[in-house]
Amino acid sequence: MEKGGFRVAPVTIDTTKIKHVRKTPETALEKLEDTGLISTVLAAREREGSILFSTIDQVINWARLSSLWPVTSGLACCAIEMMAVAMAHHDIARFGMEIFRASPRQADLMFVSGTVTKRMAPRVKQLYEMMPDPKWVISVGSCANTGGPYHESYSVLKGVDSIIPVDVYIPGCPPRPEAWLYGIIQLREKIKNEGYGATWGLDK
Amino acid sequence: MNAAEELKNILPDAVTEIGKQGKKPQATVKKERLQEAAKKAQELGFDQLSVITGVDYGDRFEVIYNLFSYENKHNLVLKVILDHDKPEVDSLTTLWKGADWLERETYDLMGIKFTGHPDLTRILLPEGWNGHPLRKDYDMETEQFVTIGRDGDDVVSTDGSNLLRRK
Numbered sequence: 001m002e003k004g005g006f007r008v009a010p011v012t013i014d015t016t017k018i019k020h021v022r023k024t025p026e027t028a029l030e031k032l033e034d035t036g037l038i039s040t041v042l043a044a045r046e047r048e049g050s051i052l053f054s055t056i057d058q059v060i061n062w063a064r065l066s067s068l069w070p071v072t073s074g075l076a077c078c079a080i081e082m083m084a085v086a087m088a089h090h091d092i093a094r095f096g097m098e099i100f101r102a103s104p105r106q107a108d109l110m111f112v113s114g115t116v117t118k119r120m121a122p123r124v125k126q127l128y129e130m131m132p133d134p135k136w137v138i139s140v141g142s143c144a145n146t147g148g149p150y151h152e153s154y155s156v157l158k159g160v161d162s163i164i165p166v167d168v169y170i171p172g173c174p175p176r177p178e179a180w181l182y183g184i185i186q187l188r189e190k191i192k193n194e195g196y197g198a199t200w201g202l203d204k
Numbered sequence: 205m206n207a208a209e210e211l212k213n214i215l216p217d218a219v220t221e222i223g224k225q226g227k228k229p230q231a232t233v234k235k236e237r238l239q240e241a242a243k244k245a246q247e248l249g250f251d252q253l254s255v256i257t258g259v260d261y262g263d264r265f266e267v268i269y270n271l272f273s274y275e276n277k278h279n280l281v282l283k284v285i286l287d288h289d290k291p292e293v294d295s296l297t298t299l300w301k302g303a304d305w306l307e308r309e310t311y312d313l314m315g316i317k318f319t320g321h322p323d324l325t326r327i328l329l330p331e332g333w334n335g336h337p338l339r340k341d342y343d344m345e346t347e348q349f350v351t352i353g354r355d356g357d358d359v360v361s362t363d364g365s366n367l368l369r370r371k
Contacts, residue, residue: 118348118349118350119329119330119350119358121349121350121367122350122351122352122367123352125367126352152344154337154342154344154347154348155329155337161369162368162369163367163368163369164369165369
């Protein structure tokens, strides 16, 4: 990734050294541990649920991927599918993503949903640059991925990744909401494996 | 008698040819007398100018006006043939206000000049774009990019280094 991004270095934890003393999750903390998002160790059994061991990477990544706020921007017909994804049938509120922010300053995810024309391209780039770090981009649909049916056109950019970095590409024209959900899950997997401590030099 | 034949009867020397475009009656009009013919068509009840299109045939341009009458539910197609070197025709904005943006679009993409138009500027592409993209001789090899200038206006250039990530 480019400036301000994070090195994608999956943190491996030697699970053989972690002593699990129980079989089934009972308390809230144990259930959280059971989700697999944080590999935690309960250290103080005498005070149930009071101490939580994890790595900074895992906690921060878990917090980030659990509430991705997209910026409200739609470029073409894919934006109609984006509305469908946000509605009750497909319901991205399950991912904590239902808050489409009207300002890029408050968003950390951008769906490039539709045809990026030459005239719109500097605006899309400006929107991306206005978003605070950390930020992610999902390119949605054939037009945003490669130019699609307008690849030979005088007025359409040949892929939005020529102006901004893209994390996940969702193919389709337009992609069905199920494809969006799959793309969102792929981005969550990616964020889960990002190395945050590495940017602080903690990996040395 | 359809509308094209009626127009031919009224202006026999301005209408050079009548025929059909699909199911719609079509009249080819001399470009010098387009305004006169359009005025007569409006008097016949064609109160709406639906769309203006331009066609580049390589050796000539054609501008096609689709008219519709709300009262009689009739269509009429007017056509003018223009020189390829100097495509100019009178504007119809005095007859139909809606001709304004339609003529600007035809000017933007085909480069046909409408004399008498109040504001003949580009409507879809930014000012400064080189060429008219729907012409047959448009240069598709040089790619043009748009960036935002200091005052917020669109700036067109063939150099995309401000916009693109990699060269």
